[in-house]
Amino acid sequence: MSVKQLSIFLENRPGRLVTVAKVLGDAGVSILALSVADTKDFGILRLIVDDVAKADEALHGQGILCQISDVTAVEIGSAPGSLAFVLELFTKSGVNVEYMYAIAEPCSTHPVMVFRFDQPKAALEALAAAGIHVCTDAEVLSHGQRA
Amino acid sequence: MNDLLLKDFVERGALERLQYERLRETLERVYNNVPFYRKSFDEAGVKPSDLKTLKDLSKFPFTNKTDLRDNYPFGLLAVPQKDIVRIHASSGTTGKPTVVCYTRHDLECWAETMCRTFQLGGATENDIFQVGYGYGLFTGGLGAHYGAERLGASVIPMGGGATEKQIMLIRDFGTTVFCGTPSYFIHLIEEAEKLGVDLKETKLRLGFFGAEPWTEAMRDLIESRTNIKAHDIFGLSEIMGPGVSADCIYHEGLHVFEDHYYPEIIDPETGELLPPGEEGEICFTNITKEGMPMIRYRTHDISRLHYERCRCGRTIVRMEKVRRRSDDMLIIHGVNLFPTQVESVLLGIPGTSPHYQLVVSRPKAMDELEIRVEVTPEAFSDQVRGLEVLRAQIASRIKQLIGLSARITLVEPGTIERSIGKAKRVIDLRNQK
Incomplete structure (x- = not known):
């Protein structure tokens, strides 16, 4: 996705x-x-x-x-340590993040980060296994409009 | 006055008789020994015997840099290979170098004219020369080296670079004469100042600079920050190397050693011989060279010839300092560069376009080359790395094939000006005062 x-x-x-x-x-x-x-x-x-x-x-x-x-848009929790938790998943599966940035959404409880991976497939598998939501184009769009 | 010095003060009538004899003999020799010249003379309908006076040389065909390339590497030899004792080469137009070959006699003539170059500035056997030109295929280092030895001076074959060591030797060995490119020497002056070394407190008194165009402002800079009297050397490897001409203490043009290198000024458009004093392209004919003599070699350098006796008393002709060229060749750090060379490098790298621009500047003392290249959609991605790799690849190919370090700037497509027919390829900011 x-x-x-x-x-x-x-x-x-x-x-x-x-x-x-x-x-x-x-x-x-x-x-x-x-x-x-x-x-x-x-x-x-x-x-x-x-x-x-x-x-x-x-x-x-x-x-x-x-x-x-x-690129992959990943929903990340807003609690402290959420980003580290997700990044650690990638480290464990040997995936490198080539770059990343946040989707602007100051009040969201589910901030979305955009990632570019060297191995997108392995990254998606790791995210799915951890039960972390990956956004579709439509979700990103609605997310943005909500903000 | 030594014998060599006398050659610069010869009576012009006697000089012209000598030139005629040497020229006639050279034409015979190349016609008989070099298939290229036989063919080109035949096609022009001239024979060596048609040379009745020196002026008749204008009936003979020109030789171009492309002729050297077409006959790469040894096709223009006028002697058997066994008689060649030295081979030099300069950067060529298509990645292949321009090759020049010398017999023992040629090396003696070269040493002689370089020796006369040094005498023009007042160097003697008592001097200690530091040769800061590059040694190797480039003619600068060995040319200056043998000339200084012929003079009887003490020669330090330092070569280019290693600036701190150059400065150390200047101080420790008591170097009195420095030879090199003017931009390198200015760099050396700046480095010396950084190290707290005052070159005015060394024994340096003379400098012979060449292999690249330089200005009066650079001479002033060198002469004001050192005790050096700076002299200008002109030369090109196709004819011999450095020491085809050089200026004396009056700096009113460069004395051409015309008993070896016969100069003519022509109209660069029509090829017609122009009368003395008129501005045009300077051509040279070797009249003593055995290995690979050039007949009416086109330099594309714009100059003028002055036949009046110089204030220094010399009778040999003076050429004006070259300030521009009739083609688009650039000289950067002593390396000859045609924009088309850059084009062929770019064409060989996927992801670049043939739209490019060269910007040459001299921000401090050293020449800098920037190559602006338009990025193509094929080369562009969301990753920085792809473009960085492309830049590094262009830079390394340019270094490998042309021998220059260039800064590569990637620009947006369509931003390099396209004038009708030919884009504006070169911006030379160096000679703007």
Whole structure:
């Protein structure tokens, strides 16, 4: 089970992030979660949006380099130690987290984290065995709208 | 005045008679021994005997860098292989180096003209030379080395790099003359200052700098921060190496050792010979070289020739310092680079596009090359690693094939300016004052 993530190449110069945000805004796309990976010379903006196809089309139309990939959205408890508990599952099954970020939802009792794993299948198995809920696209979307 | 020095002060009539004899003999020799020249002379409908005066050389066809590449490695030899005693090579245009071969006689001529180069600046057998040019396939190190030995000086074959050690030897050995690229020497000055070494308190008095273009501002910088009088050496390996020409204490152009290297100025568009004093592309013809003589070799360097006697009294012709070229070749750290070389490297790496731009700058003393490459959808993913690997791969291929360390910047597709026909490939920020 996975959700769609949009990755966007950003050159390291002023105004690039604004351009992307405007293109998405003009297309009527809502951003549910984001993270930026940056190096000295370039960055990669990763987004979970309410309409991936529409966002992809709008960005392509502006000549902005983007790509869709699969990530896993995992529901994590809000009690202290919940994140550590989930991460430990991955460690035990030999799965590496390549990157992760949270879906913005300040008041939720079930925060959702987005993960990119080196072995998604093994990660899902570990989560299922521990009885941890993995969200679908629709769930992520409704989650975001509730917030 | 020694015998070698006299050659720079010869009466022009006598010089031209000597040049004519040597040129005529060279044309005969290449026509008889090198199939490439026989074919090109035949195609142009000229024979060596058509050379009645020096000016008649303009009837003969040019030789280009591509001819060396097409005849790689030894196709242009004018002597049997057994007579070759040294082989040098410089970076070529397609990954294959440009090869040059020398007989024993050629090495003697080269040492002679390098020796005369050093004499132009006033170096003598009492000097201690530190050669900071790279040794190896590059002609700089060994060229300067044999020239300084021919002069009778003491030579330290230091080679490039190892700056702290260079500084130590300058102090401990009492080096009086430094040879190297000007940008490296400025780097050395800065390193010395960091180490708290005042080069003005050393015995350094002369510097011979070349293998890359440099400005009057760099000369001022070197001369103000050391007690060095900085001289400019011009040369190219195809003709011999360093020491084709060099400037004297007046710095009013570089004296061409024209009893070995016969210069002409041509219109780079039409190839027509231009009268003395006019600006155009400088071509050289080897008139004493045995191994691999070049006939009307096109340098693509724009210059002018001045035949009036110099204030130093020398009669040999002076060429103006080269400030631009008629093609898009760049010289970075003494390495020749054509933008098309970068293009062919990029074409060989999946995930890159042929849209690129070279930015050459000199933020401090050293040249820096930045290559901007557009990212393609194939190379792009959600992972940083993929692009980092791509960058490292481009950098290592450039280093391997061209011999330059470049900083690779990935840019968004469509952001490199595409002018009609040809993109603006090169931004050279070095010579802006």
